Amino acid sequence: MDRARRVTLATVASALGVSRATVSNAYNHPERLSPRMRNRVLHTARELGYAGPHPLAATLSRGRVNALGLVHGAPMSFGFSDPAAVLFLQGVSEVCEREDLALVLIAGGPDSAVARVALVDAVVCYCDVPAEGGLATIVERGLPFVVVDGPRLPGAGHVGIDDRRGAEVAARHLLDLGHTRFGVVAMPLLEDGREGTADLERQARTRYRASRERLAGYREAIEAAGHDWAAVTVEERSPYGRDAGGRAAAALLARDPHPTALLAMSDELALGAMAAAADAGLAVPGDVSVVGFDDVPAAADAHPPLTTVRQPHREKGRLAASLLLRPGGVHDDEHHLPVELVVRGSTAPPPAR
Amino acid sequence: MDRARRVTLATVASALGVSRATVSNAYNHPERLSPRMRNRVLHTARELGYAGPHPLAATLSRGRVNALGLVHGAPMSFGFSDPAAVLFLQGVSEVCEREDLALVLIAGGPDSAVARVALVDAVVCYCDVPAEGGLATIVERGLPFVVVDGPRLPGAGHVGIDDRRGAEVAARHLLDLGHTRFGVVAMPLLEDGREGTADLERQARTRYRASRERLAGYREAIEAAGHDWAAVTVEERSPYGRDAGGRAAAALLARDPHPTALLAMSDELALGAMAAAADAGLAVPGDVSVVGFDDVPAAADAHPPLTTVRQPHREKGRLAASLLLRPGGVHDDEHHLPVELVVRGSTAPPPAR
DNA sequence: GCGTGCTATTGAACCGGTTCACCGCAGCGG
DNA sequence: CCGCTGCGGTGAACCGGTTCAATAGCACGC
Structure with a gap:
């Protein structure tokens, strides 16, 4: 043989x-x-x-393998369950396809065995890692890379959105509608996987950039309107799925009086929150308004359609990949893509007293 | 430098x-x-x-790169827009993650430049290619591979479902409800990208295995119930998305009398069809029943929830990847995973005369 | 008949490691 | 003091190509 x-x-x-x-x-x-x-x-x-x-x-x-690597923070299989990530992947893959490049999905996170040996020319890091020490493996390998939605790192490209402004706009929308009692359906703030209400002290220690910025955006808007941030309950759940959103919202809506407006840090969380509201016998947006973040396809299809902050996921993927292919190598510059509030049916003025 | x-x-x-x-x-x-x-x-x-x-x-x-390749029939970026494909990918990636393997997405189809040079140890072909000559590049490279949802090839593993039986069960469900006028919302039958009503002659020339088998399943059930297959309109649309389903359904529902039951070859098509029905002022399932194929997550979330044929997408991915990792190499055996009718809210007896 | 300019082909170095048979040497039992 | 064992380390072959300076062969002009 x-x-x-x-x-x-x-x-x-x-x-x-x-x-x-x-x-x-x-x-x-x-x-x-x-x-x-x-x-x-x-x-x-x-x-x-x-x-x-x-x-x-x-x-x-030749020294080139003609492949782009993509490393995920979360387990890779999660990557595919998050619709925002899927859109991002789609953007990256469009570029790869056009350039005749293979797209290598690197499992196990930025410091896994796979990341150490994967055969790629450059890598897109689609993950929000701590600025210090994150991505050490990639850095050591000396591969060109760009960080998406994560920290700025010297020598690396950066692609992201203005999370803070997006969150601020979402909150202001609810404030403009007249809401005064808010609850936040939060993604994880720290790596410890803890679930529950995050007090101010924990909020201050938030490690993930996106969580920190969005929280800050909510807070700025709410305080600017003269409300007390300390009165806003932040329910943190892990990981990122609808279930998590449902559990967080259930906790928020069980309070008395319950918030009339839920700020969800992602659409998946928001969708879960809407389901939880229904389970609790509350109408959206009649009894409680919900606003998400991301504008994934399911948001528009939801009942009612979800008001949310749109970010250009696919475009982010395209941009990240393109940066790596630029002739001169990766310049460590920063690219911020626009966000935009999309008002749909899940938000309305608070119920009359 | x-x-x-x-x-x-x-x-x-x-x-x-x-x-x-x-x-x-x-x-x-x-x-x-x-x-x-x-x-x-x-x-x-x-x-x-x-x-x-x-x-x-x-x-x-060493001779090993520790990577699994995945080639797609359709453009890779499509892969991510099809929820069934995403689930499949998730299954594959679970195995890769567990085994510390990179997952290499190969763009441009099975005979692309990328497929020729991609650095992988084995490849999963998630595509329905013609049995003759399809995958020539992969075969020549001598890589172990398994074909999913495609033709059986000598020396390669095979993973699939019983498409025919799935379709048959779907059709029988509608027959049992009392339907007599059917329309088929079809995926492409041939590679020519033609859209329109597929007559019997064209149906007979169907090249894609899945399309052929599902069509045959519908037909068997309908003829077994004593109906005339020639009276069933098959509307073919391309590519696979919701739009396509919408266009096909619009054409079917514009007929007079219109079918009271729509057999959609995929959930995406079915979801598009439901939207088209609504646009046409028809209630689902009151005026028209719709049954899909795949049971993607959005099926259960639809309004009404979609009756469909469930196939284990994730499991298919896991199995395909596992076959390639088996110590003895790839045995060219065939694995058929089960399908199952999931009755939800999109089907009901036809409207009373 | 000879220098010139091409083109088709080649030899050798190189890409950056892994592997394996082999060897020197220190320690040990006798 | 000798031979044996085993550990730590080495040299050379190998993985399967690409590249580039050099060359051989040939037609051509003068």
């Missing part, structure tokens, strides 16, 4: 009595060979069952 | 005056070295800014 010596470029060369360089040229630089020779080579190769230069070996000399 | 000779394993070796083998061992076989030597090596490496053995080179000697 495998005893049979693998047929390599050298096999073909010696079968024809030509040099290896010639065989190599037949594949990579046809114009340097006489058509006759080229045909002989290709023909013999076919006869011998030689499938062409081994990509790995070729790559070793 | 790059003038500075890259620091390689040899650099470290000569800096220490030891052999390259020793440095290599420090990383790969610590137990073969005295702790003292190992520390010296690691320390010097760090000092020199050596990030460890170049994965590419390591891989060349």
Whole structure:
């Protein structure tokens, strides 16, 4: 079976009595060979069952593997369950497709064994890691990379949105509608996986950039309107799914009086929150308004359609990938994409007293 | 800048005056070295800014890259827009994650330039290609592979479902409810991208296995109930999205009398069809019943929730990946996963005359 | 008949490691 | 003091190509 010596470029060369360089040229630089020779080579190769230069070996000399890596903060399989991540992936893959690049999904996070050895030319880090020490593996490998939605790192590109402003706009929308009692359906603030109400002290220690910024945005808007932030309950749940949103909202709505407006840090959380409201016998937006963040496709399809902050997920993916392909290498500059409030049916003035 | 000779394993070796083998061992076989030597090596490496053995080179000697490839029939970016494909990907990625493998998304289909050179140990083909000549590139490269939802190929594994039975069950459900006038919302039958009503002749030439089998299933059930298949309109649309389903359904529902039951070949098509029905002023399921295929998450969330044929997408992904990792290599055997009718709210008896 | 200019082909170095048979040497039992 | 064992370390072959300076062969102009 495998005893049979693998047929390599050298096999073909010696079968024809030509040099290896010639065989190599037949594949990579046809114009340097006489058509006759080229045909002989290709023909013999076919006869011998030689499938062409081994990509790995070729790559070793050339120094390029023609692949973009993508590392996820959360487990990779989660990546596919989060619709926002899927849109992002779609953006990245569009660029890869156009540029004839493979897209390598790197499991286990930025410091996994896979990240250490994955065969890629550059990597997109779609994760919100702590600024210090995060991505150490990637940095050490010396690969060009861009961080999306995460911290700014020296030498790396950065793509993100203005989370704070997005959150602020969402909160202001509810304030404008006349709401005064708010609850926040929060993504994790720290890595400890704790669930529950996050007090001011915990809020101050928030490690994830997105969570921190969105929280800050809510707060700014609410305080600017003259309300007391300390009166706003922040319910933190983990991980990111609808379930989490449902549990957080259930806790918020069980309070008396319950908030009339829920600020959800993502659409998935918001969608879960809407379901929880229904379970609690509350109408959205009649009894309680909900605003999300992300504008994933399911937001528009929800009942009622979800008011949310749109961010250009696909565009973020495209941009991140493009930055890595720029001729001059990665400049460590920052790209902020626009956010926009999309008002739909899940928000309304608070119920009359 | 790059003038500075890259620091390689040899650099470290000569800096220490030891052999390259020793440095290599420090990383790969610590137990073969005295702790003292190992520390010296690691320390010097760090000092020199050596990030460890170049994965590419390591891989060349070892012969394994620790990566699984995934090739898509449709453009890769489509892959992410189809929720069924996303679930499948999730399944594959779970296995990759568990096994510390990278997951390489190969753009441009099974015969693209990327497929020719992608650095992978084995590949999952998630595509319905013609049995003859499809996947030629993969076959030539001699990579182990498994085909999902496509044709059986010698030497390759196969994972699929019983599409025919699934379709049959769906149709029988509608028949049991008393329906007699059917319309089929079809995925593409041929590669020509044609849209419109597919007559019997075109149906007979169907190239895609899934389309062919599902059509056959519908037909068997309907004929078994004593109805005339020729009276069933098959509306083919391309590509696979909701829009396509909407357009097909609009055409079907514009007929007079319109069908009271729509058999959609996928949930995305079905969801589009439901929207089209609403646009046409028809109630689902009051005026028209709709049944899908796939049971994607959005099916249960739809209004009304969609009756559909469930297939285990995630499980398919897991199985396909697992087959490639089996110690003995890929056995060319066939794995059929179960399908199951899920009755929800989109089907009901036809309206009274 | 000879220098010139091409083109087709080649040899050797190189990409950056891994592996394995082998060897020197320290410690140990006798 | 000797031979044996086993550990720590080494040299050389190998993985499968690419690249580039050099060369051989040939037509051409003069």
